[in-house]
Amino acid sequence: MTIKVCVGSSCHLKGSYEVIEAFKEVLKKYDVEDVIELQASFCLGHCATGVTVIYEGTEPAARGPQVEETPEGFFIHGVNAGNVEELFATEIYPKLGVA
Ligand code: FES
Secondary structure (H helix, E strand, C coil): CEEEEECCHHHHHHCHHHHHHHHHHHHHHCCCCCCCEEEEECCCCCHHHCCCEEEECCCCCCCCCCEEEECCEEEECCCCCCCHHHHHHHHHHHHCCCC
16 A cells, blocks of 8 residues: 655645654554555645645545545545544554554
8 A cells, every 4th residue: 555645835835744754653653664655746636635645555444524536546635744643543544454
């Protein structure tokens, strides 16, 4: 599974760097660094709802209001350093099969 965090100009201004650092901490905390590849991405085309994250893999668990399914994968909108762990724990982690 791959998680891509947008580092385009709009998302960068909204805190992409902090989101990436928060994801690094969360992946380490949940001991899934070997399961999930974390990448930076150019603009994902959803600048107004950034920071935008796309993840490729299984369908998200909860499909909360910040999640959107597209042909490219599952987008999570409005990600910030303060909600990374909650989004990871509810949308991604339950589907990893490592719990
Ligand atoms: S800059 Fe992040 S979606 Fe466009």
